[in-house]
Amino acid sequence: KAGVTQTPRYLIKTRGQQVTLSCSPISGHRSVSWYQQTPGQGLQFLFEYFSETQRNKGNFPGRFSGRQFSNSRSEMNVSTLELGDSALYLCASSLGGRDFGTEAFFGQGTRLTVV
């Protein structure tokens, strides 16, 4: 079955702009989580969506937001981009039921560069 698909793979934006990243989870998976990966901070959790509702949120400013659609596809948006937002953004999908610890399957990520 198809894996997790993230689009686009690469993006270059200018400071102050906004950006939207997209993630299509594995068919049947209802949970989508987003992570930011940078050389300095490593992998950090942004937020998780389950059945169109945000279920968990990491410690990021309000410029970072997301949503999930009825088909479980998710988008994340970053407004007023800063140089420090340059990172690899990874999306993970899982079944998402109350059986915590279900393994998450990751996409290849979107590499965002802010200039």
Add this chain to the structure above:
Amino acid sequence: AQKVTQAQTEISVVEKEDVTLDCVYETRDTTYYLFWYKQPPSGELVFLIRRNSFDEQNEISGRYSWNFQKSTSSFNFTITASQVVDSAVYFCALSEALSGNTPLVFGKGTRLSVIA
């Protein structure tokens, strides 16, 4: 607070050598899951293993093995007879059960280079 420490930033071995990647975790919860992921140059994180806090049995899968010791809060990963294709960044991660599905907390990763 939950925390995962991978003290080894980079490891370089010659092909066919065995290598162990260390992972130490901190959690106040008694119920949690530990994970290992592999990140090849293509970028995606590849799931390798999940272990729950009540199962301290060691696990072997082909050339991979994992040693979970609650007494030392460690979950180490050994690759036997390493191969060039094992070159990647390996992440250890923790998920607590405090409120159902909790996000993964990752260590900083260990970059493994296997030289032919």
